[in-house]
Amino acid sequence: MATFHSLKYVFIGCVLLGSSACTKDELEDNGLSNVDGVPYYHFTDKDRLWLQVHQGDEWRMVNQQGYQRVYRAGIIEDIKGASHSYSGGIPGSSKLLNYYDQVTVRLSRTDSAKGGADLRFYRAAAMLTNLSSGGYATNVSRFYAEGEWYDFAGNTDLISDYYSCRGLKFPSNTQLNGPFQQLTVRGRQYGEVVAFIASDRGPTCAPVSASFMRELYYDRQAGLVRMVSLAGEVWERMP
Numbered sequence: 001m002a003t004f005h006s007l008k009y010v011f012i013g014c015v016l017l018g019s020s021a022c023t024k025d026e027l028e029d030n031g032l033s034n035v036d037g038v039p040y041y042h043f044t045d046k047d048r049l050w051l052q053v054h055q056g057d058e059w060r061m062v063n064q065q066g067y068q069r070v071y072r073a074g075i076i077e078d079i080k081g082a083s084h085s086y087s088g089g090i091p092g093s094s095k096l097l098n099y100y101d102q103v104t105v106r107l108s109r110t111d112s113a114k115g116g117a118d119l120r121f122y123r124a125a126a127m128l129t130n131l132s133s134g135g136y137a138t139n140v141s142r143f144y145a146e147g148e149w150y151d152f153a154g155n156t157d158l159i160s161d162y163y164s165c166r167g168l169k170f171p172s173n174t175q176l177n178g179p180f181q182q183l184t185v186r187g188r189q190y191g192e193v194v195a196f197i198a199s200d201r202g203p204t205c206a207p208v209s210a211s212f213m214r215e216l217y218y219d220r221q222a223g224l225v226r227m228v229s230l231a232g233e234v235w236e237r238m239p
């Protein structure tokens with residue numbers, strides 16, 4: 001992780017403003033450095049508050065009848081990954097565009113049923129619109145979060161949700177730093193909760209059973225803390 005804190009990289013914004021030097025705090029807050037003339041969109045300390053899940057962590061959810069659903073985390077890290085452009089598929093024609101940080105949290109159920117989720121957190125050039133076709137501000141670094149919960153009732157907001165039908169609509173831009181909801185679950189207080197509420201799926205999404213979740217409550221640092229199914233069944237995180 002030392003790459004995150006290296007001061008040998010010159011922050012692009014400081015160069016543009018004519019500042020003589022960049023501090024560590026400025027590098028961290030903006031999430032953008034320069035590596036041999038190439039932009040590096042890197043995680044900041046605030047971003048890492050979303051990345052508290054570790055390989056092998058388990059989230060144990062229980063309903064009113066005492067049945068449990070257990071989700072085990074797998075972590076896929078791509079720290080200082082490289083983005084390239086290619087010209088006509090010609091070998092050796094790739095151009096290094098930028099470096100980026102990305103972490104995917106892959107949750108798999110370990111009880112009798114299948115299921116799980118993919119949650120992706122990454123830094124990239126700031127999108128100018130809600131669509132990638134709208135272009136990017138390459139001198140601005142932005143933190144993004146997106147996800148897919150396999151038994152979430154979801155919605156059909158394809159512009160806002162990376163995944164069709166069952167995608168999770170995370171807050172965007174600076175809203176990823178709060179304000180958040182507070183929620184007490186089985187005697188424990190969670191202070192940084194984001195609620196994912198399903199909407200009308202529309203005709204393009206297949207019907208789902210009443211056991212699918214219509215509400216998911218995710219704490220920025222603790223992870224999933226409560227689920228409510230279409231049938232009204234409540235599942236809560238065990239401490």
